[in-house]
Amino acid sequence: MMPKKISKSGFTLMEVTITLTLFTIGIVGVLGLIYFILGLTTHFQNQLIGVYLAKEGIEIIRNIRDTNWLQKTSWDKGLTRCQQGCIVDFNHSYGPSREDPSLPEYKNQFLNLDQNGFYSYSQGEKTKFQRKITILPQDLNGDETNDLLKVEVLVQWQQRQETHFIRVMETLYNWK
Numbered sequence: 001m002m003p004k005k006i007s008k009s010g011f012t013l014m015e016v017t018i019t020l021t022l023f024t025i026g027i028v029g030v031l032g033l034i035y036f037i038l039g040l041t042t043h044f045q046n047q048l049i050g051v052y053l054a055k056e057g058i059e060i061i062r063n064i065r066d067t068n069w070l071q072k073t074s075w076d077k078g079l080t081r082c083q084q085g086c087i088v089d090f091n092h093s094y095g096p097s098r099e100d101p102s103l104p105e106y107k108n109q110f111l112n113l114d115q116n117g118f119y120s121y122s123q124g125e126k127t128k129f130q131r132k133i134t135i136l137p138q139d140l141n142g143d144e145t146n147d148l149l150k151v152e153v154l155v156q157w158q159q160r161q162e163t164h165f166i167r168v169m170e171t172l173y174n175w176k
Contacts, residue, residue: 043159049129050155050166053111053119057133057153058170060088065149065172075174078102079149082135089120106132128157138171148173 011019061079068077085106104121111131114124136150149172156165 054168
């Protein structure tokens with residue numbers, strides 16, 4: 001009869017250590033990738049919000065111009081004092097009943113987010129976003145009448161100790 005061979009199957013301490021090290025490196029790599037992707041997602045989300053806030057700023061200024069036309073007043077009423085920057089939101093109290101229709105001055109104010117998801121300066125929880133609107137009158141004909149307005153909206157925010165910004169420019173014409 002042949003003697004049975006004793007099988008020494010199993011893992012040595014070295015094999016277990018190497019396996020655990022490789023497994024740990026893999027998990028740390030995956031977690032690092034997840035952290036990076038979440039940071040990137042937050043960055044792109046903030047960038048998208050910034051773009052929409054900038055476009056909203058342009059639309060509000062365009063709406064003020066159009067309201068001036070409908071009320072048969074000067075097309076740039078209230079828009080000529082924003083050369084140093086001003087603020088406005090969809091709740092602005094611009095209208096013919098105001099004695100001074102100019103927009104409020106920009107003083108590094110932050111936009112607030114209300115419970116309905118709207119950004120404004122008047123109510124809601126403070127956000128990281130600031131919006132500065134600059135309007136420069138331009139003269140096309142050389143006759144000192146303002147034929148157009150150069151509108152620039154700058155939205156900025158802080159993320160990971162860096163300042164990010166979106167800048168949108170539009171030219172509004174007095175085509176009436």
